[in-house]
Every structure is written in C-alpha cells, then in structure tokens.
Amino acid sequence: MKITKLFLCLLGVLALLQVSTTLVRAEGEEAAAPIAAVAAADVAAEAAPEAAEAAADAAIELSGTITSIEAETSTILVEYVSEGAEATSSTAPFKLTEETAITSEEMPLALADLKAGDQVNIIYSLDAEGQKVVQALLVQK
Numbered sequence: 128m129k130i131t132k133l134f135l136c137l138l139g140v141l142a143l144l145q146v147s148t149t150l151v152r153a154e155g156e157e158a159a160a161p162i163a164a165v166a167a168a169d170v171a172a173e174a175a176p177e178a179a180e181a182a183a184d185a186a187i188e189l190s191g192t193i194t195s196i197e198a199e200t201s202t203i204l205v206e207y208v209s210e211g212a213e214a215t216s217s218t219a220p221f222k223l224t225e226e227t228a229i230t231s232e233e234m235p236l237a238l239a240d241l242k243a244g245d246q247v248n249i250i251y252s253l254d255a256e257g258q259k260v261v262q263a264l265l266v267q268k
Contacts, residue, residue, distance in 0.1 A: 186250045186262060193245045194218060201238060203261075205247065221251060221259045231266035241266065 191207030206218045223229070229236040246267040251259045 185252050187252065188248065188250050190246070190248050190267075193241060193243055193247060195243055196238070196241055198238060203241065205249065219259060221249060221261045222254075223261050223264070227261045228263045229266070230264070232268055236266065 189205075189207050191205040193203050194206050195204045197203070201223045202220050203223065204218055204220055206216060208214050209217050223238055229238065229241070231240075241264075248265040248267065249261055250263040251261045254260050
C-alpha cells in the first residue's frame, strides 16, 4: 500500500510537470520552462494527495514479471495474473516513454537497467490507440 501511495504521488507530480511544460511551450515561452517546472513542483508538493487521487482514476496498476525488452521500441513484455473470478496469466506489451519514472528502492533507473525476469509493479494508462503506456515502474528487489 505504501508503494502504491508513493507511485501515485510520483505520478501526480510528473503529470503536473508535464502539463506545465506543455503549456509553457504552447505559448512559445520555452525560456520560462524551468521556472514553470519549479512552480509546478511546489504546487504538486502541496496538492499531491489530490493529484494522486485524480491520476488514480485514469491509472491502472499491476504486478508482474518482465519476459522481454525491446529497447529499440522502448517496449517491455510483462507476464501478470489478471484479477477477477478466474485469475488467468497474461502477457502484454507496455510502452515506456521519456516521462516514465523507472525506480528501484527509491533509485532512478533507465530502460537499459531492466532485464528479463525482473519483478515489477507498473502504473499505466491507455493511450488513444489503446496501447498500454507506463507512467511509473518499480523494480522489486
């Protein structure tokens, strides 16, 4: 539960930073981006519970095992057990982006640090095409 709350808070901060950066770029004031990012981080720190709850509505969480990594497409295949009346094992692709927060024991990681067999907790959402896009990934040790 503590990991879930940490993920959701991190997800809220990342979402606020992304929105802030996008708004600044849309206005053509790229020089102001660092200031806006700091301001967004301050707001996120104060509003983290609310942002985490809003992000939780759109985010889906699961735990599983990485079965393969496709570095050239920034995609991982994860085997997981689906919840429900009849738990079944499934394998699905998950897309990682530049905004994906990859961590292990509170240390940041990169896609290159992941390997098949890693146990992971993932928070993801579906994009417009229905592709699973990872927002946060925690490697279990």
